[in-house]
Amino acid sequence: MARNRPYTCGLDAAIDVVGGKWKATVLWMLEDQGPLRFGELRRQIPAVTEKMLIQQLRELEADGLVHREAYHQVPPKVEYSLTDYGRTLEVALRPLGEWGHANMARIEATHA
């Protein structure tokens, strides 16, 4: 989002990391269901395109939140999982997720 660095507050920094269109969803899936293969993630999130999913995964990996494990097999197998650091983020994100869940109807109604 081309945020204002240096960040004005921790929130700003955190949202910069987690603000991508699919990142929250990916993090949530990996937390909820443990390590997942690329294709599994893709099927869990039907609306995402392959390109976007890879892009988001690469960014999460570069940020150290997600670990990518490639098995040298044919056909290829790649597994994504949360790192310890990623898990600390997930914990910090949980109240926000609960807030969103609790107020989902209101958000959908008011947020054009």
Next chain:
Amino acid sequence: MARNRPYTCGLDAAIDVVGGKWKATVLWMLEDQGPLRFGELRRQIPAVTEKMLIQQLRELEADGLVHREAYHQVPPKVEYSLTDYGRTLEVALRPLGEWGHANMARIEATHA
């Protein structure tokens, strides 16, 4: 960000609400310093333009998170404050803000 509705998870919904470039900062200011006038907010966040600040405030207001109180005076006086609903969001956001604060250096270093 033109997010995927209906939302896939609460996190998705929450980030839709709080994901604007300056929204987190505004929420943080209003929580931290109580009701603020437009000009005060603007001075607290030097990098924001008037147009952007108004736009973000309008959206926060439409979402019911921020209350706008106009005093019919000249020169005009308008005060913005968090609503009760806005305060519930602020509470949910706090752990994330702390996470961002604690990991700021790492985020700035890794997040290109």
Next chain:
DNA sequence: TCAAGTACTGACTATATTGTCAGGTACTCA
């Protein structure tokens, strides 16, 4: 030989979000 599965890549396009800049009102004070 040919399709299918798996995890990608890259060129190009489309849309969304931000930013710039020039007003605009309405009233007060000198």
Next chain:
DNA sequence: TGAGTACCTGACAATATAGTCAGTACTTGA
């Protein structure tokens, strides 16, 4: 009359983010 203050608007341009689509490598199974 003219300047100043505070809050805001709208046209337009720039940038950032997301999406489309075609194509890759390698191997198994029909």
